[in-house]
Amino acid sequence: MRYRHFLKLKRVAFDRPHATRFSVVVFMHVVIAKPLHTFARHARWFMHVVIAKPLHTFARHALLLAGAAALPVLAGPALANPTIVFDLGNGKILQHQEAFKRWYPASLTKLMTAYVAFRAIAAGEVQLDSPIKVTKRSAGEPPSKMGFKPGSVMRLDNALKMMLVKSANDVAMAVGENIGGSQAAFAERMNTEARRLGMTGTHFVNPNGLFSPDQYTTARDLGLLVMAIRTEFPQYAPWFSIEGLAIGKKQIPNYNLLIGRYRGADGMKTGFVCPSGFNMIGSATRDGRTLVAVVLGEKSAVSRAETVARLLDHGFATPTPGWLTVAALPSYGDTTSVNNLNDEICRKKPAKEQSEAVPVGDKNAPKSPYRKKLDHVPTLVAVGLGGATGPKPKAMLDASGQEYADVPLPNWRPDLPPPPGAEPAVIGSATAAREPAKAVN
Numbered sequence: 001m002r003y004r005h006f007l008k009l010k011r012v013a014f015d016r017p018h019a020t021r022f023s024v025v026v027f028m029h030v031v032i033a034k035p036l037h038t039f040a041r042h043a044r045w046f047m048h049v050v051i052a053k054p055l056h057t058f059a060r061h062a063l064l065l066a067g068a069a070a071l072p073v074l075a076g077p078a079l080a081n082p083t084i085v086f087d088l089g090n091g092k093i094l095q096h097q098e099a100f101k102r103w104y105p106a107s108l109t110k111l112m113t114a115y116v117a118f119r120a121i122a123a124g125e126v127q128l129d130s131p132i133k134v135t136k137r138s139a140g141e142p143p144s145k146m147g148f149k150p151g152s153v154m155r156l157d158n159a160l161k162m163m164l165v166k167s168a169n170d171v172a173m174a175v176g177e178n179i180g181g182s183q184a185a186f187a188e189r190m191n192t193e194a195r196r197l198g199m200t201g202t203h204f205v206n207p208n209g210l211f212s213p214d215q216y217t218t219a220r221d222l223g224l225l226v227m228a229i230r231t232e233f234p235q236y237a238p239w240f241s242i243e244g245l246a247i248g249k250k251q252i253p254n255y256n257l258l259i260g261r262y263r264g265a266d267g268m269k270t271g272f273v274c275p276s277g278f279n280m281i282g283s284a285t286r287d288g289r290t291l292v293a294v295v296l297g298e299k300s301a302v303s304r305a306e307t308v309a310r311l312l313d314h315g316f317a318t319p320t321p322g323w324l325t326v327a328a329l330p331s332y333g334d335t336t337s338v339n340n341l342n343d344e345i346c347r348k349k350p351a352k353e354q355s356e357a358v359p360v361g362d363k364n365a366p367k368s369p370y371r372k373k374l375d376h377v378p379t380l381v382a383v384g385l386g387g388a389t390g391p392k393p394k395a396m397l398d399a400s401g402q403e404y405a406d407v408p409l410p411n412w413r414p415d416l417p418p419p420p421g422a423e424p425a426v427i428g429s430a431t432a433a434r435e436p437a438k439a440v441n
Contacts, residue, residue, distance in 0.1 A: 081277075081297035082219040083307075084326070085315045088230055088283065088290040092321035093329060095314070099220040100331050102201055102338040103296045106271030107144075107167045108217070108279050109209035111225055112190050113175060114160055118233045119193065120179050120393075121156075128157040129390035137183070138173035141208065145170040146247075148385065155390075158383040164269065165242050165254050165381075169208040176207030181395035183207065197224050198327060201335060211273045216338050219294045223326040226268060226281060226292050240267030240283075246380040253378065257305040257370040258282050260378060262312070268292070272301070274346035282308035284316075291315040297341060305370040 082103055084096040120126050134152040146168045148154070154162075156175070163172045173183065180186025183206055190204040199221035205212045230237060243260050245252040258265035264284040271279040277297035282305075284291060293311040298304035315321075396403055 081295065083293070083295050083311060084219045084223050085291060085293045085311045086223055086326050087315075087321050088227065088292050090321075091227055091325040091327060093324050093326060094291070094318050094321045095311070096219070096329070098333055099223075099329060100201055100218050100333055100335045101296075102216045102218060102334075102336065103279070104211060104215065104273060104276035104338065104340075105209055105217045105222070106211075106273040106276045106279050107169075107209040108222060108269055108271040108281060109204060109207065109215065110163050110167065110172050110271075111222070111229060111269050111281070112193065112204060113172050113186075113207040114164060114236075115225065115229050115233075116186065116189050116193055117156065117160060117175060117179055118229070118236060122233075125395070126156060126179060126393045127390040128155065129388055130156045130393055131388035131390070132156050132159040132171075132174050132178045132393075133396075134170065134174050135177050138170045138177060141169040141173050141210065144168055152385050153388050154383075154385050155388045158387075160236075161239055161242065161245065161381060161383050163208075164239055165245050166252050167255055167270065169210060172208035173206070178393045178396055180207075185395070194221070194225075197221075197228055199224055200331070209271055209273065211275055213338070218335075219296055220326060220329055222281060222294050223292065226283070226294075227326065230267075230283075230290075237267065240269070241265070242381050243374070243378040244380045246382045247384050251378075251380060255301070256280070256282065257301065258284070258309060260374045260376070261370055261372070262305075262309050266290070270301070270304070274342040275340045277341040277345050278304040280304040280308050282312060284312050286316055289316070297339065299345065302368050302370050306368060309370070 082098040082101045084099045085094045086092060087094065117126070121128065131153045132155070134148045134150055134154075136150045139148065139150045144167050146162055146166065148170065154171075159171050159175050162168045163175060176183055176186035180189055186207055187204050190207065191202075194202045194204065199217070201216070201218035202221045203214060203216055205215045209215070241259055243254055254260075255270045256265075256267070262282075262284060264286040265282065266285055267283040268281040270281075277299065278301055279296045280298070281292065281294050283293075291312055293308045293315070295304055295307045295311065298307055392403055
C-alpha cells in the first residue's frame with residue numbers, strides 16, 4: 001500500500017518583550033493518501049502550537065518536538081549512506097543522514113581501542129613506553145598487519161601509531177590483550193566506554209574491527225567518540241595526521257588519502273571489510289575551525305575520500321551550523337538492522353578492489369586528486385620493535401607482580417566427552433566464520 005506524508009514547518013516566531021518569555025508557532029500539514037476503507041481519501045491534519053516558557057527551558061526541550069521532524073533532511077546534496085558532519089569545537093551538526101543506522105565499523109573500531117588505551121594511560125595502568133608483547137593470538141590475525149612474530153615487544157606509543165596509520169590488526173589485538181588482559185576483557189572495556197559516552201547504537205567484540213555480526217556502530221556514535229578523543233586527549237591529535245611510517249627501510253603511507261592532499265586535513269581513521277564497505281572519518285582545520293565528517297559504506301577507498309572532502313567543503317562553506325549537537329540529536333529511522341554490503345562490494349571483484357591500499361598513479365583509473373602521489377616528500381614517523389623500558393601493563397601481571405605466560409589453553413582429550421563449560425567460546429554467530437576476512441584494514 002502506498003502513501004505519502006508531507007510535513008511543512010512554518011517560520012518560528014519569537015516574542016520576548018521582557019527578554020524572558022516568547023511564543024512559538026508551529027504549523028504542521030500532513031496529507032495521507034490511503035484506500036477509502038482505511039482513511040478518508042485525503043485526511044488533513046493541522047496543528048497550531050503556542051508555547052510560552054522561559055528561554056532556557058525552551059532551549060533545552062521545547063524545540064525538540066519541532067526540530068526532530070526536520071532532522072533527517074540534509075542541508076547539502078543527498079547521499080545514500082550514513083553520514084554526519086559537525087563542528088568539533090561545539091559539537092553542532094551541519095548535516096546528517098541515516099545517522100542512527102547500524103553499520104559494521106571495520107577498522108574505525110581502532111578509534112575506540114585507542115581511546116581505551118588513552119584512558120588506561122591517564123589512569124596509570126600503562127605508560128607510553130610500556131611493553132606491548134605480540135601474543136600468539138594477535139600474531140595470527142589476518143591482514144592488514146605488521147607481521148611481527150609472537151613474543152616480539154614494542155612500545156605502546158609505537159603500537160598505537162602502527163594501529164592508527166597502518167591499521168594493523170595484529171597490533172590492535174596485541175594492544176587489547178595487553179591492556180585488557182584478554183580480548184573479551186578489553187571488549188568489555190570498550191563497551192563500558194561506549195555506554196559512558198552515550199553511544200547507544202554501538203557494540204564491540206574485538207579491538208581491531210575484524211568482521212563480527214555482533215560488532216556494529218552508527219555515524220552519530222562515531223561522532224561522539226571522535227569528540228571524546230579530540231577533546232579529552234588533544235596531546236595525541238598529531239598521531240591521527242601522520243603522513244606515513246618508517247620501519248627500517250620500509251615506508252608505510254597513511255590509508256587516509258586526505259592527509260597531505262586536502263587543505264587542513266588532520267585526521268582521523270579509515271576502515272574496510274566487505275560487509276561494511278569503505279568507511280572513513282575525516283577531519284580538517286581551517287582558520288581555527290575544525291570540522292569532522294563521518295561516511296560509512298562507500299564503494300571504494302577513493303570514493304570515500306572524495307565524499308568526505310565534499311562534505312567538509314560544504315561544511316566550511318556553511319559558517320553557521322544548526323543549533324542541534326551530536327549528543328542531543330534525537331534518534332530516527334531504522335536503528336536495529338545492519339546493512340551487509342558483502343555481495344555488492346566484494347563478490348566477483350578482483351582482490352585489488354578489496355583493499356584500502358590504493359595504487360596511486362594508475363593511468364587507467366578515473367582521475368581524482370586522491371589517486372595522485374603527494375606533491376611533497378611525506379613526513380615519516382619511525383616506529384619498530386624494542387625500546388619498551390616502561391612498566392608492564394597491569395593487566396598482564398598476576399597478584400605477585402609476575403607476568404602471565406602466553407601459552408595456548410589445552411584442549412579436552414578427543415576420546416573423552418567434554419565436561420560442561422569446556423566447549424570453545426564463540427564470539428558472534430555462525431555467520432561470522434563465513435564472511436571474508438582477507439581484505440580488512
